[in-house]
Amino acid sequence: MSALATSRKPSATPQTGRDARLAARAGTFKGQTAGVAPGYVQGNLAILPANLAGDFLRFCQLNPKPCPLLAASAPGDFRLPTLADDLDIRTDLPRYRVFRNGKLVDEPTDIRAQWRGDLVAFVLGCSFSFEDALVEDGIELRHITCNATVPMYRTSIATAPAGPFHGPMVVSMRPMKPADAIRAIQITTRFPAVHGAPVHIGKPELIGIADLMKPDYGDPVPVNADEIPVFWACGVTPQSVVATVKPEFCITHYPGSMLVTDRRNSEFAIM
Amino acid sequence: MSALATSRKPSATPQTGRDARLAARAGTFKGQTAGVAPGYVQGNLAILPANLAGDFLRFCQLNPKPCPLLAASAPGDFRLPTLADDLDIRTDLPRYRVFRNGKLVDEPTDIRAQWRGDLVAFVLGCSFSFEDALVEDGIELRHITCNATVPMYRTSIATAPAGPFHGPMVVSMRPMKPADAIRAIQITTRFPAVHGAPVHIGKPELIGIADLMKPDYGDPVPVNADEIPVFWACGVTPQSVVATVKPEFCITHYPGSMLVTDRRNSEFAIM
Numbered sequence: 001m002s003a004l005a006t007s008r009k010p011s012a013t014p015q016t017g018r019d020a021r022l023a024a025r026a027g028t029f030k031g032q033t034a035g036v037a038p039g040y041v042q043g044n045l046a047i048l049p050a051n052l053a054g055d056f057l058r059f060c061q062l063n064p065k066p067c068p069l070l071a072a073s074a075p076g077d078f079r080l081p082t083l084a085d086d087l088d089i090r091t092d093l094p095r096y097r098v099f100r101n102g103k104l105v106d107e108p109t110d111i112r113a114q115w116r117g118d119l120v121a122f123v124l125g126c127s128f129s130f131e132d133a134l135v136e137d138g139i140e141l142r143h144i145t146c147n148a149t150v151p152m153y154r155t156s157i158a159t160a161p162a163g164p165f166h167g168p169m170v171v172s173m174r175p176m177k178p179a180d181a182i183r184a185i186q187i188t189t190r191f192p193a194v195h196g197a198p199v200h201i202g203k204p205e206l207i208g209i210a211d212l213m214k215p216d217y218g219d220p221v222p223v224n225a226d227e228i229p230v231f232w233a234c235g236v237t238p239q240s241v242v243a244t245v246k247p248e249f250c251i252t253h254y255p256g257s258m259l260v261t262d263r264r265n266s267e268f269a270i271m
Numbered sequence: 272m273s274a275l276a277t278s279r280k281p282s283a284t285p286q287t288g289r290d291a292r293l294a295a296r297a298g299t300f301k302g303q304t305a306g307v308a309p310g311y312v313q314g315n316l317a318i319l320p321a322n323l324a325g326d327f328l329r330f331c332q333l334n335p336k337p338c339p340l341l342a343a344s345a346p347g348d349f350r351l352p353t354l355a356d357d358l359d360i361r362t363d364l365p366r367y368r369v370f371r372n373g374k375l376v377d378e379p380t381d382i383r384a385q386w387r388g389d390l391v392a393f394v395l396g397c398s399f400s401f402e403d404a405l406v407e408d409g410i411e412l413r414h415i416t417c418n419a420t421v422p423m424y425r426t427s428i429a430t431a432p433a434g435p436f437h438g439p440m441v442v443s444m445r446p447m448k449p450a451d452a453i454r455a456i457q458i459t460t461r462f463p464a465v466h467g468a469p470v471h472i473g474k475p476e477l478i479g480i481a482d483l484m485k486p487d488y489g490d491p492v493p494v495n496a497d498e499i500p501v502f503w504a505c506g507v508t509p510q511s512v513v514a515t516v517k518p519e520f521c522i523t524h525y526p527g528s529m530l531v532t533d534r535r536n537s538e539f540a541i542m
Contacts, residue, residue, distance in 0.1 A: 189457050
């Protein structure tokens, strides 16, 4: 390898949804999408066989806060034109996870080989979109300050079941000063398509969380004496619910490697 | 007094703003306005000499949450046509309080005798308007359940001063389950003209309240273990601030006997 090649800077962070997808499609971008294409909506991916798709769709409609459905494909169709004209769900994420009977069997960067004519792709809104709006308003997000993953907890709040899909709601927690918590409720209320307003504030024990310092997913973050914990429904809920069902076949995004769309976060503000 | 007269039922509760004002003007209604003319905006009254009016107006504009100004008259003008066509601020409240140099000197039901050419009338929004929207949404208001006056507290939150007007913000407190608190923030955000969103939630000690059971005004109400206290800026703030200034002359509404206007609460929803 020449000196020129070794000194070459890594490719710049993609600045648009299309840049991110084309780089993922070309195999040059295989990493995390946090910070990629600022302002563009990112989504969680779940791909299920058509025989489970109807129940899962109904599950999302019954539980819009943890499962804000942005788009669902027709069976066998790998396009999602409402999210981006040229989107191919089989190639456009940096990395995937493939499960058979609930067991992780592969983590490919392309799923064209695994695609089937009965698969339905679901894209669900994610907290990146509302976090963008909170940060823009000057509200500190502790997990970002700590360079950590947001802490997430299984709660005693049950989701509304649909077919085989059922289980507890998972929430993410962001500690805030009370005035910021009030402002954060106002801001996230504007974004019902990406989890919307919090589901709980204060008193974690009321929703079955025994110790904030022991999240079920992500990293613990400090909660100061002048702060209260604010809890949002979390996109890990459908992942955890699908894992319980152990479907014969299922594909998701690799954690942190989301679909980046052509839609803007601001488009999803209802006012 | 004849048997007929003694057995006569008390006049029915006025059902519109105009009914309430005409009854007050006629001297047949001298009581509390809570529950009167459901759906119509009620307001706190402060009447000050013109030499203080500019500073007070600026104080209101600097502190819109505790001092949501609905209307201010021209000096000497006792009409407020934006609140009601036929309104005469000297006669249309059930009862007044007259202060000289900060001292309460009279509690008349009519202030035509005290009116002066340099007086300016200020009408400020009150929590009845947003409480209406909360009750309509099915949220329990504890002080109503307890048939008590909402508990109010002087806080460590300073108002922004204007001329001689300065002092601590007074807040009212309503205990709620967390999900109701989130919903109440959403609902009251729609009503910025009548105190708007809460100023604080949870942890009373952060705003200088040592004991929720010892309010500075109103009555204590129980806060259950599964509830958090929610605090709104309160219209007692301007009253307490004006009292500190001890103006040469001042008239207010008698506590609980407010101005009832022709405007509907729903008109003040911003969306």
